[in-house]
Amino acid sequence: MVKIYSPGQGIYRVYFSPTMQDHDSKGVDHLITGNHIWNQEKRSFLRGEVIVRAGYVEDISFGNPLPSDATRGAERLSLGDDLLFPAFLDSHMHLYQWSISRQGINLNGCRSSMEIVNTLERVKNGSLPNRFFEEMGVLIGNDYDESRFVKGENLNGDLLQRFFPDTSVILRRICGHKAIVNEMGADLLGVEPDLFGFILEGKAMEIIWGLNIDIRTAKIFLKEAIKELHTTGVVGGVEILPSSRIDEFKEVFRKMSGSMNLAISIIKEGDNSSQKGIFPVNWDEEVHPHHCSDPPIIFQKLFLDGSIGSRTASFSEPYTDGPMIPTIHSDRALEEIMGDAAVHGLVPMMHCIGDRAVSQAIRIAVKFDRPFRLEHAESITEKHLASMKGGKGALSMQPNFSAQWGREGGLYERALGERGKVLNPFRTIDRSWVPWCFGTDMMPPGPLFAIKGAVYPQDPSQSISTIRSLQGFTTNVSDISFIRQRSPGTLSIGAPADLIVIDKTMINVKKTFKKGIVVHSL
Numbered sequence: 418m419v420k421i422y423s424p425g426q427g428i429y430r431v432y433f434s435p436t437m438q439d440h441d442s443k444g445v446d447h448l449i450t451g452n453h454i455w456n457q458e459k460r461s462f463l464r465g466e467v468i469v470r471a472g473y474v475e476d477i478s479f480g481n482p483l484p485s486d487a488t489r490g491a492e493r494l495s496l497g498d499d500l501l502f503p504a505f506l507d508s509h510m511h512l513y514q515w516s517i518s519r520q521g522i523n524l525n526g527c528r529s530s531m532e533i534v535n536t537l538e539r540v541k542n543g544s545l546p547n548r549f550f551e552e553m554g555v556l557i558g559n560d561y562d563e564s565r566f567v568k569g570e571n572l573n574g575d576l577l578q579r580f581f582p583d584t585s586v587i588l589r590r591i592c593g594h595k596a597i598v599n600e601m602g603a604d605l606l607g608v609e610p611d612l613f614g615f616i617l618e619g620k621a622m623e624i625i626w627g628l629n630i631d632i633r634t635a636k637i638f639l640k641e642a643i644k645e646l647h648t649t650g651v652v653g654g655v656e657i658l659p660s661s662r663i664d665e666f667k668e669v670f671r672k673m674s675g676s677m678n679l680a681i682s683i684i685k686e687g688d689n690s691s692q693k694g695i696f697p698v699n700w701d702e703e704v705h706p707h708h709c710s711d712p713p714i715i716f717q718k719l720f721l722d723g724s725i726g727s728r729t730a731s732f733s734e735p736y737t738d739g740p741m742i743p744t745i746h747s748d749r750a751l752e753e754i755m756g757d758a759a760v761h762g763l764v765p766m767m768h769c770i771g772d773r774a775v776s777q778a779i780r781i782a783v784k785f786d787r788p789f790r791l792e793h794a795e796s797i798t799e800k801h802l803a804s805m806k807g808g809k810g811a812l813s814m815q816p817n818f819s820a821q822w823g824r825e826g827g828l829y830e831r832a833l834g835e836r837g838k839v840l841n842p843f844r845t846i847d848r849s850w851v852p853w854c855f856g857t858d859m860m861p862p863g864p865l866f867a868i869k870g871a872v873y874p875q876d877p878s879q880s881i882s883t884i885r886s887l888q889g890f891t892t893n894v895s896d897i898s899f900i901r902q903r904s905p906g907t908l909s910i911g912a913p914a915d916l917i918v919i920d921k922t923m924i925n926v927k928k929t930f931k932k933g934i935v936v937h938s939l
Contacts, residue, residue: 448469448488448491451464454479455501466488470491499921500919503907504916505891508855512642517635533558538580541584555586556581557588562590578600585598586598587606593724599614649865680715681715681716682766713899717765719765719766732773737833742771770796772797779805790812790813795840812853813853817860817861818858819871819874820866820867823875916930
């Protein structure tokens with residue numbers, strides 16, 4: 418292992434040893450039978466049979482068995498009462514960033530500031546192994562969520578300084594829009610936090626990119642991350658990357674051909690305007706060939722506000738415990754940015770959580786006769802949806818946010834009071850005729866957990882069915898993400914055999930097929 422440490426620049430170059438071996442899996446032909454096979458046309462589960470050959474769905478039969486000559490030589494797989502469904506697509510991913518951040522200390526299960534301190538101490542004394550600390554001597558914690566703490570309890574830089582005065586500590590909130598550092602952590606990153614040790618928005622989101630991982634190690638991390646995503650049934654989606662990381666990601670990703678079906682959304686940095694898109698005009702436009710070696714650049718990610726957890730989302734009224742926050746851009750500035758996206762053939766993918774930010778996004782986007790996507794849009798209303806009807810706008814929402822923060826006494830209620838009860842109006846959206854899909858934002862990854870937030874939201878009147886929720890992670894994603902040709906999110910004849918087997922309780926993904934190859938099996 419070789420390590421270069423540059424204080425004040427936030428840069429590490431670390432060479433880790435591989436933890437998994439490269440290997441090539443060969444696909445086999447499968448005859449899959451079961452009582453609950455997804456019928457694409459009837460949008461329901463029926464008893465049936467599916468034959469998979471050479472990575473594609475060759476034939477499907479419901480009711481009657483397939484002819485014996487059609488199934489000759491295929492490996493038989495009987496599912497019983499388990500469900501066969503198209504593999505999931507995630508409309509909002511930070512796969513490359515997450516592949517690095519997941520090497521840090523997972524704090525998502527901590528329910529108090531002292532539990533976080535205790536977890537960090539276990540890492541420091543060696544009783545809880547952690548890659549980053551072992552190699553770099555830095556405590557990097559991820560996904561803490563103070564909304565689950567006892568009311569009034571504080572987690573701040575002073576607490577970290579008191580317990581870890583001689584160790585750099587950097588903690589990222591689950592939303593990524595907020596981080597906490599002690600004095601050594603701030604020096605390491607070369608940042609000046611506020612009086613409480615907080616770093617907000619851009620500087621917080623850039624922390625992981627400050628860990629400048631070499632290509633060989635990045636490949637190891639990405640392979641491990643993709644392997645974990647396969648356990649959740651995800652085989653593709655929209656990957657969000659800073660423009661400076663595109664070439665690096667493609668170099669790493671090319672070494673894993675066929676592992677994921679991705680479209681890319683770039684976050685432009687500085688004057689970097691060289692990134693070109695593919696000039697899509699309509700959602701149903703065919704924009705790239707069936708076989709594409711590099712993930713195509715489709716979207717440009719724009720931030721109109723922050724997050725509820727960091728109290729930086731832009732609402733038209735103040736928070737219960739903080740002031741009203743304006744949008745990041747003026748209308749004029751946003752219009753110029755969207756005009757530049759159009760010139761470069763990129764579809765605006767606008768991060769807007771508060772109702773003020775959602776209003777601005779729609780107000781400016783409808784001036785352009787081009788597709789656009791609203792990301793998160795937790796506070797979208799019927800009035801907003803009416804203004805989008807008949808246009809080229811679409812929604813990408815995260816039902817896992819509702820599952821985590823919509824409960825009584827949760828983040829939404831703490832930050833917004835009664836207004837928190839009307840966030841994420843899934844049923845209203847589903848009935849609006851505005852195209853929509855689901856993603857996880859990797860908070861956490863895993864559609865089956867996220868689906869619970871749509872089926873059992875904080876407002877029961879906004880519940881949608883399990884089947885509609887499943888479609889939110891399959892056909893709906895491909896329809897408004899321009900990845901339909903490579904991964905249509907369907908179980909249909911001629912489609913790639915990207916399939917998942919879900920247990921009847923809908924808790925576990927028991928198998929994941931990628932082009933007919935089993936890439937995950939419980």
